[in-house]
Amino acid sequence: MTGTVEDAVTGTPPGLDAHLVVEREAFRLDVRLRVAPGEVLALLGPNGAGKTTALRALAGLTPLTGGRLQLDGVPLDEPGRRRRVAPERRPVGVIFQDYLLFPHLSALDNVAFGPRCQGVPKARARAEAAELLARMGLSDHAGVKPRQLSGGQAQRVALARALATGPRMLLLDEPLAALDAGARLDVRAELRRHLAAFEAVAVLVTHDPLDAMVLADRLVVIEHGTVVQEGTPAEIARRPRTDYVARLVGLNLYRGRAEGHEVAIGPELALATAEKLSGPVFVAFPPSAVALHRTRPESSARNAWRAVITGMESHGDQIRVALTGEAGGLPLAADLTTVAVAELGLETGTPVWASVKAAQTHAYPA
Numbered sequence: 428m429t430g431t432v433e434d435a436v437t438g439t440p441p442g443l444d445a446h447l448v449v450e451r452e453a454f455r456l457d458v459r460l461r462v463a464p465g466e467v468l469a470l471l472g473p474n475g476a477g478k479t480t481a482l483r484a485l486a487g488l489t490p491l492t493g494g495r496l497q498l499d500g501v502p503l504d505e506p507g508r509r510r511r512v513a514p515e516r517r518p519v520g521v522i523f524q525d526y527l528l529f530p531h532l533s534a535l536d537n538v539a540f541g542p543r544c545q546g547v548p549k550a551r552a553r554a555e556a557a558e559l560l561a562r563m564g565l566s567d568h569a570g571v572k573p574r575q576l577s578g579g580q581a582q583r584v585a586l587a588r589a590l591a592t593g594p595r596m597l598l599l600d601e602p603l604a605a606l607d608a609g610a611r612l613d614v615r616a617e618l619r620r621h622l623a624a625f626e627a628v629a630v631l632v633t634h635d636p637l638d639a640m641v642l643a644d645r646l647v648v649i650e651h652g653t654v655v656q657e658g659t660p661a662e663i664a665r666r667p668r669t670d671y672v673a674r675l676v677g678l679n680l681y682r683g684r685a686e687g688h689e690v691a692i693g694p695e696l697a698l699a700t701a702e703k704l705s706g707p708v709f710v711a712f713p714p715s716a717v718a719l720h721r722t723r724p725e726s727s728a729r730n731a732w733r734a735v736i737t738g739m740e741s742h743g744d745q746i747r748v749a750l751t752g753e754a755g756g757l758p759l760a761a762d763l764t765t766v767a768v769a770e771l772g773l774e775t776g777t778p779v780w781a782s783v784k785a786a787q788t789h790a791y792p793a
């Protein structure tokens with residue numbers, strides 16, 4: 428069958444509109460996804476939840492057994508109507524976990540490969556590839572083979588290769604999993620900038636809540652092949668609906684500007700942090716790092732501000748308390764034991780003081 432962007436039915440909203448159904452003997456994926464152009468969606472979930480299956484179905488590497496998949500109004504997979512566009516004919520760029528760069532080709536030729544396969548003349552494909560590599564800050568590495576690249580550089584080449592064909596959807600499978608912890612920080616921040624600049628649909632799969640929260644505008648959490656929760660990172664962290672989500676995405680995450688050991692979050696609030704940094708940063712800390720008090724804490728906790736409880740939900744033996752900041756304070760989530768909640772007499776509407784120790788915050792470049 429044919430299926431190109433030119434076939435787009437007028438009037439259908441651009442972006443991804445999918446109902447992915449993949450049935451296997453012992454597993455069923457049934458997930459609805461809508462992603463607007465310019466939006467970055469993260470699929471998050473435990474092992475075996477179906478994330479990779481969903482990504483492969485979007486790429487066309489795993490056929491749907493039910494539902495349908497449309498991109499910019501163009502049907503790409505409709506098992507009910509026996510219509511299916513082959514993976515190589517989809518306007519989709521994929522970045523695999525281990526990048527899968529061609530080892531015998533230079534970085535430049537890796538990037539030029541897709542356009543060449545689509546019939547772009549060699550000189551033009553290479554000129555455009557050189558431009559893309561320059562945008563990724565890799566001009567100096569255009570001639571080298573993948574094995575001479577660092578993990579972060581290889582990832583940028585993989586990104587350039589995926590972008591070279593002008594895809595309407597970018598798929599990223601665990602984009603930071605192949606990197607060591609040191610490289611991860613920088614590459615994560617850099618990938619975020621590239622994804623933010625990408626004007627079409629981006630979908631990434633990850634186990635790592637921090638990657639998801641930093642890279643994505645919206646999260647879809649999958650467990651046992653179905654969506655258990657979706658929303659912005661902040662919405663999900665404040666109101667987790669399953670124990671898995673509570674454990675996983677329970678991160679308080681803020682953006683601010685660092686100067687030494689202090690990060691200005693808003694006009695009235697600065698957080699003391701363990702790391703010494705300067706410029707735009709993220710600060711994160713888990714809800715378990717937050718202490719609540721009825722009166723201003725006198726202890727050594729330097730980060731303390733007024734807050735009001737807006738909701739409480741129990742998860743296992745913990746209670747997740749949602750709070751709004753008062754007078755320039757931070758909105759945040761705190762995990763307390765049921766005993767602590769009872770002892771403090773906390774309920775919705777209770778004004779409290781929240782505190783977090785600098786040593787329990789984690790700041791990193793934005």
Ligand SMILES: Nc1ncnc2c1ncn2[C@@H]1O[C@H](COP(=O)(O)OP(=O)(O)OP(=O)(O)O)[C@@H](O)[C@H]1O
Pocket residue numbers: 451453454472473474475476477478479480481634
């Ligand atoms: N090719 C396959 N044939 C049969 N079953 C498969 C195949 N690939 C995956 N599965 C099964 O489908 C389910 C979903 O797997 P999938 O790899 O999509 O999960 P995932 O969320 O990506 O997990 P992980 O985080 O471990 O990669 C699992 O039960 C898995 O064992």
